[in-house]
Amino acid sequence: MAGQVNPDLAKERENASFNTQKLTNLLYGGAEKVRRRRYIESLAFSDPAYSGDEDPVFMSREELYSSQLKRALTTVQRVKELNITEEDLSTYRNAALSGGMPGLALTWIAFIPTILQQGTEEQKQKWLKPAQDLSIVGAYAQTEMGHGTFVRGLETTATYDPSTQEFVIHSPTLTSTKWWPGGLGKTSNYATVMAQLYTQGKCYGPHNFMVQIRSLEDHTPCPGVTLGDIGPKMEGNANDNGFARFDHVRIPRENMLMKFARVEPDGTYVQPASSKLAYSNMVYLRGTFVMSAAQALASASTIAVRYSCVRRQSEMKPGEPEPQILDYQTQQYKLFPQLAAAYAFWFAARFMTQQHASITGSMEKGDMSGLAELHALSAGLKSYTTAVMSAGIDVCRMSCGGHGYSHASGLPALFSTGTSLCTAEGENTVMMLQTARYLVKCFVQSQSGKTLSGTVAYLSAVQPSPVSGERNMSDLGTQVTAFQHRAARMVRHAALQMQTEMQKGKSREDAWNSCSVLLIKAAQAHVHSFVVRNFAETVQTVEVEESVRAVLTSLCQLYSLHGITEHAGDFLMDGYLTGRDIDAASSLLSAVLAQLRPDAVALVDAFDLHDKMLHSVLGRYDGRVYEHLYQWAQKSPLNKTEVHESYYKYLQPFLKSNRAKL
Numbered sequence: 001m002a003g004q005v006n007p008d009l010a011k012e013r014e015n016a017s018f019n020t021q022k023l024t025n026l027l028y029g030g031a032e033k034v035r036r037r038r039y040i041e042s043l044a045f046s047d048p049a050y051s052g053d054e055d056p057v058f059m060s061r062e063e064l065y066s067s068q069l070k071r072a073l074t075t076v077q078r079v080k081e082l083n084i085t086e087e088d089l090s091t092y093r094n095a096a097l098s099g100g101m102p103g104l105a106l107t108w109i110a111f112i113p114t115i116l117q118q119g120t121e122e123q124k125q126k127w128l129k130p131a132q133d134l135s136i137v138g139a140y141a142q143t144e145m146g147h148g149t150f151v152r153g154l155e156t157t158a159t160y161d162p163s164t165q166e167f168v169i170h171s172p173t174l175t176s177t178k179w180w181p182g183g184l185g186k187t188s189n190y191a192t193v194m195a196q197l198y199t200q201g202k203c204y205g206p207h208n209f210m211v212q213i214r215s216l217e218d219h220t221p222c223p224g225v226t227l228g229d230i231g232p233k234m235e236g237n238a239n240d241n242g243f244a245r246f247d248h249v250r251i252p253r254e255n256m257l258m259k260f261a262r263v264e265p266d267g268t269y270v271q272p273a274s275s276k277l278a279y280s281n282m283v284y285l286r287g288t289f290v291m292s293a294a295q296a297l298a299s300a301s302t303i304a305v306r307y308s309c310v311r312r313q314s315e316m317k318p319g320e321p322e323p324q325i326l327d328y329q330t331q332q333y334k335l336f337p338q339l340a341a342a343y344a345f346w347f348a349a350r351f352m353t354q355q356h357a358s359i360t361g362s363m364e365k366g367d368m369s370g371l372a373e374l375h376a377l378s379a380g381l382k383s384y385t386t387a388v389m390s391a392g393i394d395v396c397r398m399s400c401g402g403h404g405y406s407h408a409s410g411l412p413a414l415f416s417t418g419t420s421l422c423t424a425e426g427e428n429t430v431m432m433l434q435t436a437r438y439l440v441k442c443f444v445q446s447q448s449g450k451t452l453s454g455t456v457a458y459l460s461a462v463q464p465s466p467v468s469g470e471r472n473m474s475d476l477g478t479q480v481t482a483f484q485h486r487a488a489r490m491v492r493h494a495a496l497q498m499q500t501e502m503q504k505g506k507s508r509e510d511a512w513n514s515c516s517v518l519l520i521k522a523a524q525a526h527v528h529s530f531v532v533r534n535f536a537e538t539v540q541t542v543e544v545e546e547s548v549r550a551v552l553t554s555l556c557q558l559y560s561l562h563g564i565t566e567h568a569g570d571f572l573m574d575g576y577l578t579g580r581d582i583d584a585a586s587s588l589l590s591a592v593l594a595q596l597r598p599d600a601v602a603l604v605d606a607f608d609l610h611d612k613m614l615h616s617v618l619g620r621y622d623g624r625v626y627e628h629l630y631q632w633a634q635k636s637p638l639n640k641t642e643v644h645e646s647y648y649k650y651l652q653p654f655l656k657s658n659r660a661k662l
């Protein structure tokens with residue numbers, strides 16, 4: 001019946017052990033914030049300006065580019081008309097763009113934050129308002145065809161000419177062509193360009209420069225600038241990721257973003273407090289990816305868990321009705337760890353945001369002591385959470401069987417978008433190696449007697465020797481300590497292995513490369529341990545109803561026990577955990593799966609993701625999957641005519657001639 005919720009899904013909601021709304025309030029920072037978020041979203045969802053477009057999966061690339069651009073421009077207009085505040089801006093935009101990524105988005109995600117973080121007060125005055133009001137549109141142009149990861153290896157040059165007080169931006173080779181920046185191909189008329197700064201005959205490394213790339217009159221490329229789109233990608237095709245080449249393009253000296261480093265009119269270079277401050281915008285963006293990973297995994301879990309309650313398949317017991325597929329333990333084992341990881345990453349993202357605000361606040365006052373930890377934490381968390389998210393979305397897709405493979409499920413697009421975060425803003429392996437570099441340094445410091453603090457404090461506190469005796473594997477504290485022990489042992493092992501290689505005569509660099517698999521695993525164990533600890537501390541300390549705490553505790557147990565059993569070898573290696581402990585963890589894990597089963601739908605509902613954001617027939621809140629699957633397929637362009645034109649062009653003549661031969 002129209003309007004009714006699928007009865008299986010309705011029953012799940014009735015039987016939950018806790019109040020979903022209370023958990024939603026916890027996730028979003030309070031009831032008032034939830035109400036506000038829903039209200040802001042409703043402004044976009046009810047606006048006819050955003051409805052009526054076809055499903056993006058049925059659009060051509062050009063249609064997609066245009067329709068998302070149009071939507072994005074409407075958002076700018078509406079933000080003014082509706083007086084949307086800074087605080088509500090991203091909620092409104094996300095809802096209006098239904099999570100899509102138009103070319104304009106990089107102005108908001110990367111261009112404006114770069115001006116904010118790298119610009120002087122004067123530069124902010126000059127460019128922020130035009131960028132915010134969208135009288136200029138900007139890209140973040142760093143990556144080149146030949147170099148993305150190795151920023152020090154970028155080839156674009158910015159050579160200072162004191163006679164005119166200008167920088168000359170130049171792309172000396174094909175491989176120096178800027179390649180990938182979002183919105184660069186067709187949309188932007190400005191870009192912050194990362195280039196090697198040369199002044200007084202010396203190279204001072206990569207710095208950011210504000211470069212106008214298109215005419216503000218007719219949008220044609222500025223003299224000396226060649227621009228274009230790099231072509232379709234796995235996903236995100238509404239965005240014109242682009243290329244740019246510069247042929248001795250002159251920009252005023254004041255266009256170098258000079259908050260940290262400066263070039264005086266006579267060409268004198270003034271050093272920043274740290275050469276890595278030019279990378280501060282990357283650190284910020286990586287931090288935001290942690291919440292994106294949480295949200296992407298929350299979306300995938302929502303789709304797969306709801307569908308698994310609607311879908312009935314096979315016979316569990318002879319003669320009985322087909323069970324909901326979520327009743328199969330194997331299905332729970334696929335989905336609940338993804339659900340638990342989404343919660344774990346949500347809380348980790350919250351920590352990351354607080355840490356970023358606190359350390360950058362100190363840096364503003366000249367205290368650079370937190371920069372190294374902030375970089376290591378943001379790089380490691382970005383790498384770990386996006387990797388787990390990407391793999392997890394695919395697990396969710398496969399858990400939905402054949403329908404999961406259809407675009408109707410929303411999962412293929414979610415996967416292709418989500419997985420881009422493993423590469424963008426610092427390739428994941430490279431990022432994890434940055435975290436490893438920090439850990440090795442910390443380990444060496446702790447060996448020489450220094451007491452470590454912050455997220456690495458445990459490296460000096462945890463004893464590497466095995467602990468004997470029975471353990472209560474269901475105790476969160478025991479689990480956290482086990483994770484810390486595992487990480488500390490792996491960091492120690494990788495660092496000592498490096499020292500051994502160096503003692504055998506290898507250079508530091510060769511020793512690093514020959515130990516890099518160990519280093520990556522150690523850094524992953526460190527981040528994993530951080531996420532477990534942060535999750536456990538959150539559930540233990542947060543002010544919330546006991547029924548909510550109880551379900552979150554089970555979820556935290558699941559995340560942690562799943563990690564222990566999946567990586568059992570690491571925990572067994574030095575006898576810290578025994579075979580009996582791992583067996584106990586496995587049994588507990590099975591018990592927690594069963595315990596969470598009745599709350600699974602309420603747990604995904606608590607993410608409060610609107611159907612308009614999920615884009616999924618399988619994950620609909622009302623669970624009316626089959627009728628909508630049928631309706632969705634009718635929209636396929638191949639169904640526009642009963643007999644497709646290619647029948648007349650190819651198939652009919654072919655069949656006719658074959659028949660004639662009979």
Ligand SMILES: CCCCCCCCCCCCCCCCCC(=O)SCCNC(=O)CCNC(=O)[C@H](O)C(C)(C)COP(=O)(O)OP(=O)(O)OC[C@H]1O[C@@H](n2cnc3c(N)ncnc32)[C@H](O)[C@@H]1OP(=O)(O)O
Pocket residue numbers: 099101109110140142143148149150151152182276277279280282283292293295296299371372375417418423424425426427430434437438441613
């Ligand atoms: C509801 C549904 C939800 C759906 C979800 C979907 C969401 C969709 C969202 C989509 C958003 C998509 C937007 C895409 C935007 C992408 C933008 C980009 O990629 S832009 C392009 C992004 N590109 C990249 O990210 C490039 C990646 N590469 C790099 O960042 C660098 O080249 C490097 C870090 C790898 C090396 O740097 P290098 O200079 O060679 O450094 P060395 O190794 O020699 O280490 C020397 C010392 O420096 C230290 N240090 C290093 N970095 C930092 C730092 N940041 N700070 C502080 N310190 C730092 C380091 O620790 C070391 O210290 P020590 O040990 O000596 O004490």
Ligand SMILES: Cc1cc2nc3c(=O)[nH]c(=O)nc-3n(C[C@H](O)[C@H](O)[C@H](O)COP(=O)(O)OP(=O)(O)OC[C@H]3O[C@@H](n4cnc5c(N)ncnc54)[C@H](O)[C@@H]3O)c2cc1C
Pocket residue numbers: 106110140141142143146147148149150179180181182236241420423424425426427428429430433
């Ligand atoms: C969707 C998307 C949007 C993007 N948007 C932008 C944008 O707006 N602006 C912008 O400037 N760029 C953008 N990029 C580019 C992105 O930042 C780079 O692709 C990314 O930093 C990875 O660099 P790379 O492509 O050079 O990879 P590579 O470094 O070439 O990676 C290839 C392989 O080499 C390995 N590798 C490289 N170096 C090391 C090392 N030191 N140790 C061990 N292994 C190594 C990597 O692990 C990987 O397996 C975007 C990319 C994508 C996919």
